[in-house]
Amino acid sequence: MILVQNAVISDDIKEEEFVCNLSKCKGACCVEGDLGAPLEEEELAILEKHYEDIKPYLSDEGIREIEKQGLWIKDWEDEFSTPTIDDKECVFAVYDDQGFLKCGIEQASNDGKLKWRKPISCALYPIRVTKYDEYEALNYDRWDICADACELGRELKVPVYKFLKKPLIEKYGTEWYEELVREIEEG
Secondary structure (H helix, E strand, C coil), rough: EEEEECCCCCCCHHEEEECCCCCHHHHHHHHCCCCCCCCCCHHHHHHHHHHHHHHCCHHHHHHHHHHHHHCCCCCCCCCCEEEEECCCCEECCEEECCCCEEEHHHHHHHCCCCCCCCCCHHHCCCCCECCCCCCCEEEECCCCCHHHHHHHHHHCCHHHHHHHHHHHHHCCCCHHHHHHHHHHCCC
């Protein structure tokens, strides 16, 4: 276990290797699972503010579900997440011409429509963050649909914390990330 400020980080995040392999999984994480993407409370306002900028990047089915369910839902644990289409893909996921799922929010961001790239829970995957009163726990989430990403990570020798450098900095800041690297490399 690694401690950095108010975060408890599992050893798997330094020991496991991972690099998304979209050519193999085709974005399965946007469709598999029992809910949409977890959302932080501050992300709800971003979705509200920028929905009209994101909407042109969404599928007709996604738009219909947003009109029916809203931009987010509260799950059984009273947490926020994105709605899904027929309990499958996230309403913000769109299929490209090769059948790959991509994030409509990220597409809008890439085109300069908004600065927010996508929900932090998506950007941080395979790390899952659990919030407690005094700290956050960062754990590595093993999922069989990511077997090819684990294989590619081992082949390229990229540990999870290095693969996720940008989103970790986005969430916790540069100073936090540098402290994490020091703890890992000196520990």
